[in-house]
Amino acid sequence: MNFLKGLFVVLTVALLSGTAAAADKAIVIYFSHAGENNGVGYVQEGNTAKVAKTIARRVNADLYEIKEARPYSPKFEACVGQAKEEQRRNARPAIAGRLPDLSSYKVIFIGYPIWFGDCPMIIYSFLEKENLNGKIIIPFCTHEGSGLGKTAQNLQRRFPRAKVVQKGLAIKGSIAQRDPRMTAKSVEMWLKALKIVK
Ligand SMILES: Cc1cc2nc3c(=O)[nH]c(=O)nc-3n(C[C@H](O)[C@H](O)[C@H](O)COP(=O)(O)O)c2cc1C
Numbered sequence: 001m002n003f004l005k006g007l008f009v010v011l012t013v014a015l016l017s018g019t020a021a022a023a024d025k026a027i028v029i030y031f032s033h034a035g036e037n038n039g040v041g042y043v044q045e046g047n048t049a050k051v052a053k054t055i056a057r058r059v060n061a062d063l064y065e066i067k068e069a070r071p072y073s074p075k076f077e078a079c080v081g082q083a084k085e086e087q088r089r090n091a092r093p094a095i096a097g098r099l100p101d102l103s104s105y106k107v108i109f110i111g112y113p114i115w116f117g118d119c120p121m122i123i124y125s126f127l128e129k130e131n132l133n134g135k136i137i138i139p140f141c142t143h144e145g146s147g148l149g150k151t152a153q154n155l156q157r158r159f160p161r162a163k164v165v166q167k168g169l170a171i172k173g174s175i176a177q178r179d180p181r182m183t184a185k186s187v188e189m190w191l192k193a194l195k196i197v198k
Contacts, residue, residue, distance in 0.1 A: 024106035026061035035074025047173035069094035133161035139168035
């Protein structure tokens with residue numbers, strides 16, 4: 001329901017901020033790679049995108065997709081090669097389009113696929129352009145075995161004056177891609193555990 005989008009989401013943030021409850025506006029920011037991927041074949045929409053949209057729908061948050069200016073190959077091996085090279089160079093690949101104005105958001109969900117145990121370098125491009133200090137940052141990822149790795153701790157180190165939820169959500173990409181019910185259930189249980197929804 002579109003009219004709900006952009007409304008102030010009531011999030012119980014006792015756990016997160018020490019306050020009893022607050023009305024905080026939320027946005028779900030994500031990067032996701034469509035095309036050929038681990039165990040799911042060729043897909044129109046990436047695995048993380050599916051989780052991002054599930055979260056955004058559930059908490060009536062806005063959505064922002066981080067898109068690369070120079071597209072990664074839709075072919076798996078070629079994409080792996082590009083990504084590996086970027087990680088080796090600690091590159092900051094350019095982002096296509098405008099960055100979001102995050103000034104009105106208190107809660108930032110940020111989602112990414114795990115690439116070589118870490119975030120894709122384009123997430124670092126984004127994080128270097130946005131100051132998330134003072135925000136509540138809630139990470140989530142899709143992966144094929146690594147889980148979140150140290151990405152939540154790294155986010156906290158990068159933004160010491162943000163509250164980074166360390167219990168981020170990690171969903172297997174193949175489940176996110178193929179099983180929307182299981183994905184919605186995992187998202188629901190996670191949001192409940194964080195006391196974001198009842
Ligand atoms: C370049 C690349 C590197 C990857 N590295 C890992 C990894 O280190 N650990 C892991 O569990 N999965 C890894 N994967 C699998 C992805 O994390 C997984 O398929 C994810 O769901 C992809 O999400 P997306 O469709 O949103 O891009 C990698 C995939 C790619 C393309």
